[in-house]
Amino acid sequence: MSRMKTAKSGRSKASNIYDVARQAKVSVFTVSAVVNNSGKVSDRLRRRVEAAIRELNYRPNLLARSLARHQTHTVGIIVPDIVNPFFPLVVRGAEDVAQNAGYSVLLCNSDNQRQKEEQYLELLLSKRVDGILLTKTHGPFSPAQQRLLADARVPLVLMMRTIPQFRSDAVVSDDLQGAFEAVSHLARLGYRRIGLVGGPLDVSNGRARWQGFRRALKSYHLPYDSSLATEGDYRVESGYQAGLMLLPRLADSVYVANYLMTAGLMKAAEEIGLRCPEDFGLVSFDDYPWLGCFHPRLTTVDLPKYDVGAEAMRLLLRRMNGSAARPMIEKLATHLIVRESCGFALRMKKPVGEREKPVAQLSESRSAVYRQPTE
Amino acid sequence: MSRMKTAKSGRSKASNIYDVARQAKVSVFTVSAVVNNSGKVSDRLRRRVEAAIRELNYRPNLLARSLARHQTHTVGIIVPDIVNPFFPLVVRGAEDVAQNAGYSVLLCNSDNQRQKEEQYLELLLSKRVDGILLTKTHGPFSPAQQRLLADARVPLVLMMRTIPQFRSDAVVSDDLQGAFEAVSHLARLGYRRIGLVGGPLDVSNGRARWQGFRRALKSYHLPYDSSLATEGDYRVESGYQAGLMLLPRLADSVYVANYLMTAGLMKAAEEIGLRCPEDFGLVSFDDYPWLGCFHPRLTTVDLPKYDVGAEAMRLLLRRMNGSAARPMIEKLATHLIVRESCGFALRMKKPVGEREKPVAQLSESRSAVYRQPTE
DNA sequence: TTGTAGGCGTTATCAA
């Protein structure tokens, strides 16, 4: 008799491999072989098993399988905050690749808090994920975490941020080059007092974007005025505060290291009564589908968010499959998109042909296909 | 001897409960009792166990625990696309509540494809999640899915969209009322040819937003002109197309049923050479932190995205804990935010005090605290 | 090609 009652009758527990074996009058091995399409099974038995599976509506318990096989086909992704519009695309890139390879994704938000991050890390390891994708909060791993990770021998790939003194794979955007291009663009347009709303200096991409800014200044023989450089935390409010500081100091333009801070700065400009690009030029960092639809239409440096996630997951998959290559850092190319906030139309001084080309390559970049978000 | 080698030596497998038991010279029961803080264990043994755990760096295998306990402390969330800026907040709301209750979240993107959705549903059930949060694609569940869900006896809560003929819990925003308010606002400002860029009619919130539009027209004795009403799919492109259709037909204003379509429509307006709010008024649906920072600053109806996710998860938790109350649909209140795209400043006809109050309550609404996104 | 039996790491039952 079937263990899983049919249709109407009182429902009992889900059927397992033994039920199927009994129903098909074969051994569990045969059932397992059929289900996993492994080993040789005669057509006769295979058909019997398949019939039984259908009748009992059997579906393997992946939990049990994971326990037996020592792999869960699940990866963990820890990002600061999925609500920051930067991360959905990263996560989506990772998820697409994962899904395609038969893996599911456990999503965690650290809120940039080291404690939350650590808790999630432990949880993921306890859940025996096969790998981890991480956008690390500021600061290094604690010794406890290092040991944890080493002991668990679970591959980990960093996204967007690297950590000094910690050798591991990482996929990042070429932030230094991107910031360099952004600021160079302003310099080429003739701006002389270029302000910076930078990212946090305690994370690598914050530092890189800062560096790109300084190198571009130097490259165009512009002085570095520290009163025009502020450190933000990638959130709207810090951009707003920065705007209140910078703009009254007669910055004639500004490079803002991410989108949310740009929004904050625009708000500040509005309150102060300054218009962009008429009163000051602006280049932002990170593009979104709606940026070309509202005013000022933002000139920005597009970051390969989707590809960062996708590449990170590909790298992780390779590690999970036992790749022993030495840790590598992949750096994905950025791309300047000129619209109006930089004041290009107002100050056009360069031939049009040049406007979307980088002036110089500061570091090697890897081109990548950018996938447009679907909605 | 400890099974987990210390520091330098060749690392063996992670230690399990037997290793701990052996090390502490107790039975596995005692270890289990200590780990789970259940049952009575003498202080003497407890200390021995705790010491052993520390020495061996033991951490329970949650996989095995799940298998034995028949619960995974994991829930699945299926949304159309995490890249649509609508969903991150929903997911975040759910994740916060889940995390707080000791649950992790498996994230899935259906891309509004029924097939993908079905695959994910099966996967989640096979992984034995304890519950599911779902923003269903268009159309009903297939009979196969219905059976699947019924057999698995896994609680499921719908988010944002309900399904006719399927009784289950759901948490939605009060879209009908929201749309009604949006369009009423336009009517009160004196607009007479109000256009609609509606959501897809094959999902419930698309229909509700459409209905709210029509009821408001009726309520203000405005004729319904079907040539001014278009059906979109919540994506940028469809808003763009709708704009190209509607605006040349002399709509004096338009209500757009979500943010991405609004972006598309603004793009179309730009190309046509129409300005907002000078040439046409606009009320959008769904608010974001940056909407007040760019022009035109959008008048919009804010949806309680975070709360939808959070409430849905709370409901799910109750179900997972065995609540047998009959299925309920929670409807969360929306909130009109007046900025400039509606042309309020240009056409001010009503006293200021009235502008943020709904004219009428079309359906019961539940107020809820709105949490601002952090970045 | 197929079956048997032991293992995966916990929890839980039932004696002691």
Place this chain on the structure above:
DNA sequence: TTGATAACGCCTACAA
């Protein structure tokens, strides 16, 4: 209070 020992559902040598 503790300790054996049987589930939990699947995989996989090893045997037949």
